[in-house]
Amino acid sequence: MSTTSSRSTPEGIPKSETMELSDAQLLEAYRWMVQARVIDERCLSLQRQGRIGFYAPLSGQEAAQVGCALALRPEDWIFPAYRELAVALVRGAALRSILDQMVGNSTDLARGAQMPNHFAFREQQFVSVSSPIGTQITHAVGAAMAAQRRRDSIVTVTFFGDGATSSNDFHAGMNFAGVFRTPTIFFCQNNGWAISHPRERQTMSKTLAQKADAYGFPGVVVDGTDVNAVYHAVAEARDRAVSGGGPTLIEAQVYRFGPHSTSDDPRRYRSDAEVAAARERDPVHLLKARLLSLKLLDEAADLGIWESARSTLAAAFEEAEQAPPLDPASLFDNVFQTPTPRLEAERNQAEAFFRSGGERQ
Amino acid sequence: MTELTLVQAVNRGLHEAMQQDPDVLLLGEDIGVNGGVFRATEGLYKEFGAERVIDTPLSETGIVGAAIGMALYGLKPVAEIQFLDFVYPAFDQIVSELAKMRYRSGGQYPCHVVIRAPYGGGVKGGHYHSQSTEAFFCHTAGLKVIIPSTPADAKGLLLTAVHDEDPVIFLEPKRIYRAVTGEVPDGDVRVPFGEARRVREGTDVSLFAYGAMVPPAVEAADALEKDGISTEILDLRSLVPLDEAAVVASVEKTGRAVIVHEAARFCGFGAELAAILAEQAFYSLKAPVVRVTGYDTPFPYALENLYLPNAQKIEAAVRATVRAG
Numbered sequence: 001m002s003t004t005s006s007r008s009t010p011e012g013i014p015k016s017e018t019m020e021l022s023d024a025q026l027l028e029a030y031r032w033m034v035q036a037r038v039i040d041e042r043c044l045s046l047q048r049q050g051r052i053g054f055y056a057p058l059s060g061q062e063a064a065q066v067g068c069a070l071a072l073r074p075e076d077w078i079f080p081a082y083r084e085l086a087v088a089l090v091r092g093a094a095l096r097s098i099l100d101q102m103v104g105n106s107t108d109l110a111r112g113a114q115m116p117n118h119f120a121f122r123e124q125q126f127v128s129v130s131s132p133i134g135t136q137i138t139h140a141v142g143a144a145m146a147a148q149r150r151r152d153s154i155v156t157v158t159f160f161g162d163g164a165t166s167s168n169d170f171h172a173g174m175n176f177a178g179v180f181r182t183p184t185i186f187f188c189q190n191n192g193w194a195i196s197h198p199r200e201r202q203t204m205s206k207t208l209a210q211k212a213d214a215y216g217f218p219g220v221v222v223d224g225t226d227v228n229a230v231y232h233a234v235a236e237a238r239d240r241a242v243s244g245g246g247p248t249l250i251e252a253q254v255y256r257f258g259p260h261s262t263s264d265d266p267r268r269y270r271s272d273a274e275v276a277a278a279r280e281r282d283p284v285h286l287l288k289a290r291l292l293s294l295k296l297l298d299e300a301a302d303l304g305i306w307e308s309a310r311s312t313l314a315a316a317f318e319e320a321e322q323a324p325p326l327d328p329a330s331l332f333d334n335v336f337q338t339p340t341p342r343l344e345a346e347r348n349q350a351e352a353f354f355r356s357g358g359e360r361q
Numbered sequence: 362m363t364e365l366t367l368v369q370a371v372n373r374g375l376h377e378a379m380q381q382d383p384d385v386l387l388l389g390e391d392i393g394v395n396g397g398v399f400r401a402t403e404g405l406y407k408e409f410g411a412e413r414v415i416d417t418p419l420s421e422t423g424i425v426g427a428a429i430g431m432a433l434y435g436l437k438p439v440a441e442i443q444f445l446d447f448v449y450p451a452f453d454q455i456v457s458e459l460a461k462m463r464y465r466s467g468g469q470y471p472c473h474v475v476i477r478a479p480y481g482g483g484v485k486g487g488h489y490h491s492q493s494t495e496a497f498f499c500h501t502a503g504l505k506v507i508i509p510s511t512p513a514d515a516k517g518l519l520l521t522a523v524h525d526e527d528p529v530i531f532l533e534p535k536r537i538y539r540a541v542t543g544e545v546p547d548g549d550v551r552v553p554f555g556e557a558r559r560v561r562e563g564t565d566v567s568l569f570a571y572g573a574m575v576p577p578a579v580e581a582a583d584a585l586e587k588d589g590i591s592t593e594i595l596d597l598r599s600l601v602p603l604d605e606a607a608v609v610a611s612v613e614k615t616g617r618a619v620i621v622h623e624a625a626r627f628c629g630f631g632a633e634l635a636a637i638l639a640e641q642a643f644y645s646l647k648a649p650v651v652r653v654t655g656y657d658t659p660f661p662y663a664l665e666n667l668y669l670p671n672a673q674k675i676e677a678a679v680r681a682t683v684r685a686g
Contacts, residue, residue, distance in 0.1 A: 077434070111467030120466035127433060128466035135458050138423055142430020142438075149386070149412060149436065156430070168450065172423030179418055334468040335502055337526035340555070340602035 019235045021070065021228050023296055029070060029227045030287050030297070031305055033062035035095075036086035037284050038309040040258065042317070043102065043116075047262040051321065052102045054116045057258035058083050060225075063283035064189050064252040065159075066090055067230030071238060072157060077147075078126045079140035079158040081133075082117045083189070087159065091124035095312060099320035111333060112326045117261075133194075134160055134167030137186070141173045144182035144247075155241045157185040157234075163194025165208050174249070178215035183241035185234060186212075186249040189224060191256035192278075196269035212249035224252030225283040255281070328354045365545045368538035370512035371401045371477070374519035375439065377549055379409050382437060385523055388415040388424055389441030398443055399479055399538055425451035428474045429459050437523060438474050445480035445532060446489045452497075459528045460503030475522045479535035480508075481573050481623055482655075482669050487662035493572075493624040493655065498530045499600050499633070505554060506600040508532045510575035512543040514598055517552030525554070534573035541576065557604035563593035566617040566679050569608065569634055571597040574621045580672035585679055592679060600630060608634060609641045616647035617682045621670050626654040648685035653678045 021029060036058060043055040058065065061083065069090035072078075080087060088098060097109055101119050104112040110120050110128070120128035127139065140158035147154050164170050165188065177184045188208050192199050205211055212219025218240075222233040230252055237248035255278035259266045266275075291297035332339055332347040339347065365373060378385045386409075387402060393416040396403035406414040417424050421442055428438040442448045448455070455476065462472035482491035498506045505527055509515040515533065522529040560575060561582060570578040575596050582592040593611055597603065612618050618638055620631035631652040638650055653670045661668050 079430075109467050109469060110465060113465045113467055118465070120469050122466070122469035128462060128470050130457060130461070130465065132453055132457055135426070135453060138426020138454070139430035139433060139458070141423075142427030142432075143434040144430070145415075145427060146431040146434035146436045150434075168422050169426055169454075172418075172420040172426060175418050175420065176423050176427055334464045334466075336505070337463070337471065342602065342605065 019232050021231050023294065025070060026227070026287070026291060026294070027296055029063075029066045030291055031309070032066045032086060032090050033227070033284050033287060034305050035089060035309045035312070036062050036065070038306065038313055039085060039098075042313055044258070044262065046317070052116050053104075054262055055102070056083050056117045056261040058085055060257040060278065060283065061189050061191060061254045062086055063227040063287065064224035064230050064254050067227040068157070068187055068234045068252070071231045071234035072155070074125070075152070075154045076125065076238075077140070077143050077154065077156040078124070079136040079143070079156060080119075080126060080129055081136065081159050081161060081164070082129050082131060083161070084159050085117065088119055088121060088124065088126050091121070091126055093119070093121040093124050093126060095316040096319055097121065099317050100323065103320045103323070104326065105320060105323040106326050107320075107323045108326070111330055113334070134164040134169040136160070137164070137167075137169045137173035138176065140184050141176045141180070141182050144177070144184045145180055147183060148180070153242045155183045155185055155238050157187055159187050159189065161194060162188065162190040162192065162199045162202055162208060163197065164188070165211060166202055174211065174215040177247040178217050181244070181246040184247040185237045185241065186247065187234070188249065188251045189254050190251050191254045193256055193260070193266070193270065195260040195264060207251060209249055209251035217247045217249070219249040219251065221251045221253060224254035225281045225286055227283065227287055254283075257282075362544045362546055364542055365512045366539045367509070367512045367515050367533070367541050368399055368401055370515040370545050371519060371533060372403055372405070373545065374516035375402065375405060376408070377516070378439075378520055378523040379405065379413060381549060384435065385437045385439065386413040386415065386431070387439050387441065388417050388428060390417060390419055390424070390443050392416060392441050397441065399535060401477070401533070402441070421447055421449075421451035422454050425454040425459065425474070425476065428476075429454065429462070429472055432472045432474045433462070433470055439523060440474060440476045442476060442478040444486075444490050445478040445494060446492050448476075448478060455498070455504070455530075456501050460501050463527070464503060471526055472528060473526055475519075475529045475531055477531045477533060479538070480532040481534050481536055482660060482665055483536035483573060485662070485665065488660045491660045491665070493622065495530075495532055495600060496624060496628060496630050499630055503528065504601060505529045506532070507554065507598065508534065508572040508600060509598055510534060510537070510572050510596050511541065512545045514552055514558065516545050517550055518554070518598065520549060521551045521554055524551070532572065536573040537576060554599045555602040555604055556599065557607040558596040558598055559607075560594035560596050561592070563591040563615065565591045565615055566593070566619060566682055567611040567615045568592055568594045568619050568621065568675070568679065569597060570594065570621040571600065572623075574623055574670060577670065577672040578621055578675055581675035581679060584672070584676050590679065590683055605637055605641070608637060612638055612642040613645040616645055618646070618650045619653060619675065619678050619682055620650065621653045621675055623655050623669055625657045626652055627657050629654055648682045651678045651682050
């Protein structure tokens with residue numbers, strides 16, 4: 001059941017064209033992973049400074065997210081949870097757009113409607129994030145049913161964590177996907193913890209992947225710290241889906257190095273020793289070691305990648321922070337396509353209040 | 362024009378929409394071969410096939426969640442919830458996902474799904490086949506809530522719902538699915554949202570009703586007319602968006618208001634109507650606003666007739682209002 005990396009060793013075992021990351025892609029993956037790691041470090045500190053309101057870090061999950069995203073095509077659809085920042089990056093969401101959303105400014109594509117990490121990037125087919133757990137899973141299945149109806153050769157991919165496998169929508173979505181044989185990839189990042197609740201108490205199933213058996217389609221476990229292994233598993237699932245073979249559940253085993261979010265102190269429920277042990281398999285370090293051994297990277301080039309990631313981020317955040325705030329009247333936009341008379345009346349009332357100085361943004 | 366029952370009009374509305382637009386499809390429980398437990402989708406499976414009339418596994422959250430995904434992709438799904446009482450497994454999907462998708466994405470992801478569900482009592486269905494819980498949905502930003510009371514409106518409003526750009530909760534009064542018949546225009550004749558229907562003109566009191574409460578309101582008005590009390594009846598039919606102007610104008614004319622719904626009174630839709638009248642028509646009122654509603658109990662089985670408003674209760678309320686001022 002377990003899928004492991006079969007990429008060529010430095011000695012040179014031939015590799016498949018489609019199922020393996022090329023050397024150039026491996027380097028690309030590393031750049032994305034470093035960029036995500038740098039964003040994580042910076043956003044945690046920005047939140048503590050009160051410059052963004054919230055952050056949900058992804059450190060430890062970079063290889064799973066980047067490996068998965070690289071195996072997909074632009075026409076595929078992403079139904080993310082709230083921790084998939086690296087997926088958005090690989091899909092081509094601009095760093096500035098990501099940070100606009102963190103700040104909630106006038107250039108935020110989500111128009112300040114949601115707290116940080118709850119992105120939506122239509123151009124990247126990265127559907128709007130919500131906080132309740134697992135709700136996006138059935139959406140991915142419905143979109144895949146629509147793609148079947150349109151005869152589009154695409155997959156929909158839904159991201160969720162170990163905790164979500166207990167949710168109603170996980171089971172409803174898996175069941176619908178099995179019955180309608182939809183081209184859907186269920187990409188579970190099992191990071192060991194649902195806030196404070198450990199994986200062992202989430203389910204008595206031996207693996208999360210085995211839950212697919214009950215719904216009549218394949219489930220695979222993959223080492224989520226190995227970008228190549230993840231890429232391989234997703235590419236294989238994608239091939240199967242677009243050729244009519246139906247859905248796949250992939251359990252990428254990772255570890256959440258940081259807190260669930262900036263509102264959480266993980267020391268209350270897990271030991272430093274556990275975290276330290278997990279950090280031995282830091283996906284960013286693992287990929288760096290591989291690139292060094294493949295002579296695709298040296299220390300100087302590595303330093304350059306980190307510096308470039310930091311300076312790109314700093315520049316983009318400065319722009320996002322300096323962008324004008326939202327127009328207060330935009331509060332009433334996008335409730336409906338055309339505001340109802342009641343909403344128009346409320347907008348007029350609110351505008352008069354703002355003009356009178358009753359509310360300062 | 363064709364003479365149809367209300368449920369036949371729903372069926373014709375679905376048929377018309379599906380014939381016009383290949384993106385329209387139906388999903389729900391027992392809607393295919395079986396034609397729906399109330400036969401609202403009778404014949405559609407045979408005509409449009411399993412790909413467009415989709416019998417789903419038994420999961421309301423799955424039905425609504427899948428419909429959301431289809432709508433995001435660009436289709437126009439019409440989901441059937443077998444009874445409104447069964448919708449709660451999908452409540453999160455409706456309230457936090459469907460209703461909020463456009464807003465929370467800054468307009469990037471409009472999400473147009475129609476959810477049809479038979480609602481209301483009078484069919485000896487007990488608690489789980491009788492409730493009238495439209496207020497939950499009216500209270501939720503981002504949803505439109507429609508309740509027809511005539512066959513022509515059932516078809517015309519349903520066609521508007523299918524072609525609307527926003528999520529629509531379309532509640533069908535199952536008690537009058539077959540009890541009411543009427544002339545229904547053939548073809549794609551749509552009835553706009555946000556416009557109340559004036560059932561009859563009157564000068565002494567305004568009666569506000571919708572769905573299965575419209576026929577008893579008319580029955581009461583007929584009886585009152587014999588005693589010289591002239592009752593105006595507005596069938597609200599579009600609860601969100603609401604035709605507030607028509608509600609206020611009617612009470613400005615009559616000076617009295619009686620609100621009828623079968624849902625429980627406390628925080629029911631009538632409370633909003635009463636508040637609107639207090640805010641916008643206070644100085645026209647000659648008497649306190651009166652509500653004739655279900656009681657604040659669970660929906661009963663054996664004592665259903667006691668629970669539900671009827672023509673006698675409405676008539677008594679109107680007479681009391683007229684006496685009051």
